[in-house]
Amino acid sequence: MNYARFLTAVSAARKPSPIRILTELQQRSPPSLISLAGGAPNPNTFPFQSASIKVKHGETITFDETAMKRALQYSASNGIPELLTWMKNLQKKLHNPPTASYSPENGQMDLCVTTGSQEGLCKVFEMLVNPGDNVLLDAPTYSGTLAALLPLGCNLINVPSDQHGIIPSALKELLSRWDPLEVHKPGSTAPKILYTIPNGGNPTGASMTTQRKKEVYELARQYDMLIIEDDPYYFLQFNKPWAPTFLSMDVDGRIIRTDSFSKILSSGLRIGFVTGPKPLVDRVVLHIQASTMHTSTFTQLMVSQLLHSWEQEGFLQHIDRVIEFYRKQRDAMISSADKWLKDVAEWHTPSAGMFLWIKLKGIADTQQLIMKKALEKEVLLVPGGVFMINSSDPCPYVRAAFSLSTPEQIDEAFRRLSSLIREAP
Numbered sequence: 001m002n003y004a005r006f007l008t009a010v011s012a013a014r015k016p017s018p019i020r021i022l023t024e025l026q027q028r029s030p031p032s033l034i035s036l037a038g039g040a041p042n043p044n045t046f047p048f049q050s051a052s053i054k055v056k057h058g059e060t061i062t063f064d065e066t067a068m069k070r071a072l073q074y075s076a077s078n079g080i081p082e083l084l085t086w087m088k089n090l091q092k093k094l095h096n097p098p099t100a101s102y103s104p105e106n107g108q109m110d111l112c113v114t115t116g117s118q119e120g121l122c123k124v125f126e127m128l129v130n131p132g133d134n135v136l137l138d139a140p141t142y143s144g145t146l147a148a149l150l151p152l153g154c155n156l157i158n159v160p161s162d163q164h165g166i167i168p169s170a171l172k173e174l175l176s177r178w179d180p181l182e183v184h185k186p187g188s189t190a191p192k193i194l195y196t197i198p199n200g201g202n203p204t205g206a207s208m209t210t211q212r213k214k215e216v217y218e219l220a221r222q223y224d225m226l227i228i229e230d231d232p233y234y235f236l237q238f239n240k241p242w243a244p245t246f247l248s249m250d251v252d253g254r255i256i257r258t259d260s261f262s263k264i265l266s267s268g269l270r271i272g273f274v275t276g277p278k279p280l281v282d283r284v285v286l287h288i289q290a291s292t293m294h295t296s297t298f299t300q301l302m303v304s305q306l307l308h309s310w311e312q313e314g315f316l317q318h319i320d321r322v323i324e325f326y327r328k329q330r331d332a333m334i335s336s337a338d339k340w341l342k343d344v345a346e347w348h349t350p351s352a353g354m355f356l357w358i359k360l361k362g363i364a365d366t367q368q369l370i371m372k373k374a375l376e377k378e379v380l381l382v383p384g385g386v387f388m389i390n391s392s393d394p395c396p397y398v399r400a401a402f403s404l405s406t407p408e409q410i411d412e413a414f415r416r417l418s419s420l421i422r423e424a425p
C-alpha cells in the first residue's frame with residue numbers, strides 16, 4: 001500500500017517532537033543516566049498521595065505512592081506500554097488481523113490510545129481529508145462524525161444502506177463513475193475513504209452482514225480506498241458469534257478501526273483506540289503529540305490495572321454482563337414499541353448497540369414535532385435530521401436510546417409519543 005497518497009499536506013508535514021524523542025531516549029537508558037533534559041514537573045510536589053478504587057467484579061485497584069507519582073506524570077503519546085500491549089493482544093485474539101505479521105512499512109497492525117474514539121475519528125479524518133475530497137459514508141450516521149467531517153470542506157457522498165448496513169451493489173454502482181485503473185492519476189476525484197459503523201449503527205441500529213463486509217472490502221481493494229471502521233458497539237452485539245470485522249479480513253492494510261471503552265467500562269474516562277497500519281497510526285500519534293500530548297496517564301493506568309487483573313477471560317465475562325443488560329433493555333423497548341407504536345410507526349429490531357430508529361408514519365419531518373410538541377408531552381427523542389448529511393433535509397425518523405431509562409420509563413415515554421403522533425395535524 002502507498003499510504004502517502006492518502007495523507008493531507010498537514011499530516012505529511014508533522015514531525016516527531018524533539019522533546020518526546022529525548023524522553024523516550026531517557027526511558028530506554030540505564031538508571032545511571034542523569035537527565036536534565038525533561039521539562040516535566042517533580043511529582044513530589046503533587047498533592048495526591050495514593051488511591052484505592054473498588055471494582056464490582058475483581059480486585060481493588062490501588063495506587064500506592066510510587067504508582068500515584070507515575071499516574072500523575074506525563075506519559076508516551078501513543079499510550080502507556082502495558083495498556084498498548086493488552087489491547088494489541090486483545091485485537092489479535094478477537095480479529096486475528098492478517099496485518100499483525102506484516103512489516104511496519106507494509107502496514108503492520110499498530111494501535112494507539114486516544115481520548116475516546118471521538119478523538120481518534122477526528123484525528124483520522126484530519127489526517128486523510130482535504131477540502132473538496134469525495135468521502136463515502138452511509139447516512140444517517142453519528143452526528144459526532146458529521147461534526148468532525150463537514151468543517152473539513154469535503155463532499156460527503158451517501159452510500160445507500162438498510163438495516164443490514166451498506167448495500168454493496170449500490171456502492172459498486174456509485175463507484176462506477178470512476179475508472180479503477182485511473183484512481184492514482186493526479187487530480188483524480190475518486191473517493192479515497194469510506195466510513196461506516198458496522199455494528200449497532202448510530203442512529204439506525206443497523207449491523208453489517210459478513211458477506212456485505214467482504215463485498216465492500218473487495219470494492220475498497222478495487223478502487224484503493226481506506227475503510228474507517230468505527231465500531232464502538234462491537235462489544236454490544238447481542239448474539240454470538242460476533243460478526244467478523246473489516247480488520248479481520250484486512251489483507252492489504254487498508255482498515256483504520258476505532259474502538260471505544262465508553263459503552264463497556266466508562267464513557268467519562270475517555271478511553272478509545274485507533275488500530276491500523278503503522279504508517280497511518282504513526283501520523284495520528286504525531287498529531288496527538290502536537291495537541292493533547294497523550295490521554296490521561298491516571299486513566300490509562302487505572303484501566304490497565306483492571307484489565308490485567310481481569311485478563312481477557314474476565315474482560316469478556318464483564319462484556320457478557322453488559323450485553324445481557326442491553327439485551328433486556330432492547331427487548332423492553334421493542335415490547336413497548338409493539339404495544340404503543342405499531343400502527344403509527346415502523347422500525348427494525350436491532351441486534352446490537354443501544355438505539356432504535358423509528359419511522360413515524362404520515363409525518364414528513366420530525367424536527368418540529370420533537371423539539372416543540374414532544375417537550376410539551378415531556379418525552380425527548382432525537383429528531384432524525386441531525387444524523388443526515390444535510391441536517392435541513394426532512395426526515396420522518398426519530399432515534400430512541402434504550403441505554404439509560406428503565407423499562408417502565410420507556411413504556412411511559414412511548415405512550416406519550418404515541419398520543420403525540422395521533423394528535424399531529
Ligand SMILES: Cc1ncc(COP(=O)(O)O)c(CNc2cc3ccccc3n(O)c2=O)c1O
Pocket residue numbers: 115116117118119142144197202230232259260261262267271272
Ligand atoms: C458511532 C460512534 N462513534 C464514536 C462515538 C464516540 O464515542 P467515544 O469513544 O465516547 O468518544 C460515538 C458516541 N456516540 C454518542 C456519544 C454521546 C455523548 C454524550 C451525549 C450523547 C451522545 N450520543 O447521543 C451519542 O450517540 C458513536 O456513537
